[in-house]
Amino acid sequence: MKLVLLLLTAGKFSKMLLTGGSMLLSVVAYALIFGWRYAVGFVGLIFVHEMGHYLAARQRGLDVGLPTFIPFVGAWIELKDQPHDVETEAWVGFSGPLLGSLAALGCYFAAREGGSTLLLALAYAGFFINLFNLIPISPLDGGRITAVLTPRVWLVGVPVLVAVFLWRPSPLLILVAVLAAPQVIRAWKYDPEDPANQAYYAVTAETRLTYCVYYLGLLAFLAVMAHDTHEMLGAVRSLRG
Incomplete structure (x- = not known):
């Protein structure tokens, strides 16, 4: 049981590390062109947008991962459970x-x-x-x-x-x-x-x-x-x- 809990904790930590690391990479990439102040704010706005999806998915009981970022492309959340009806998707x-x-x-x-x-x-x-x-x-x-x-x-x-x-x-x-x-x-x-x-x-x-x-x-x-x-x-x- 302790091993299972440890693996679960490690899994959650790795997901947070992926989100944080990809956000930092995006900030660095945007900062090279627009400056770090704008880069931080811009990535922050994308994060808030993606968290809207994340919170809504969690509210509807869907298994969902934290956002992952790709510089100059954006970000997305991983829906491990797909919506069962179009209203949930909307x-x-x-x-x-x-x-x-x-x-x-x-x-x-x-x-x-x-x-x-x-x-x-x-x-x-x-x-x-x-x-x-x-x-x-x-x-x-x-x-x-x-x-x-x-x-x-x-x-x-x-x-x-x-x-x-x-x-x-x-x-x-x-x-x-x-x-x-x-x-x-x-x-x-x-x-x-x-x-x-x-x-x-x-x-x-x-x-x-x-x-x-x-x-x-x-x-x-x-x-x-x-x-x-x-x-x-x-x-x-x-x-x-």
């Missing part, structure tokens, strides 16, 4: 952008209060990252949230992803497209009459409406805040120039 998906948006909002108010350009830049980054994650295509959070309506919504996410790539080309967007491809095919072939689909996607109209309001409300809020903070940063740069 809740876990929504909780990350929700908590991440609150963290970005905290940076925004602190920036307005103290006149900190650094915090304003972090607020913009937080709003933009969470807005990007709401693109309605899996494996992004927006795809997991909108699946509660129908997986066919993912087909709408394809032109949005293409538009974002044309606006701001990035290798990360190519990676997202590669990961999303199987889900897009799944959405294209989605059969609402399949018993397995009926069981997984069975939710009330009220639940669909609730998540639709949550999703559109957060989407609109983040779009406005990302735009406003971007304009504020532009004004600051103009004054300094």
Whole structure:
């Protein structure tokens, strides 16, 4: 029994070490380009976002691992238990952008209060990252949230992803497209009459409406805040120039 407890403790410690180590690696990588203050804040915002997913998964009784970070890619949590229904998937998906948006909002108010350009830049980054994650295509959070309506919504996410790539080309967007491809095919072939689909996607109209309001409300809020903070940063740069 002591050996089992020791192994369990060692396992938990190794998971925490992986999270802490990958976070530190990300901070160092971002610091080389943006400076360590911004790097710490940026990685912190990503951590809060991922902890939103983690806490929501734990709340629903799912076995989930702590976040793992990859510099310039982001972070993810390991869901060892997959959601058993689409509402659980939507809740876990929504909780990350929700908590991440609150963290970005905290940076925004602190920036307005103290006149900190650094915090304003972090607020913009937080709003933009969470807005990007709401693109309605899996494996992004927006795809997991909108699946509660129908997986066919993912087909709408394809032109949005293409538009974002044309606006701001990035290798990360190519990676997202590669990961999303199987889900897009799944959405294209989605059969609402399949018993397995009926069981997984069975939710009330009220639940669909609730998540639709949550999703559109957060989407609109983040779009406005990302735009406003971007304009504020532009004004600051103009004054300094």
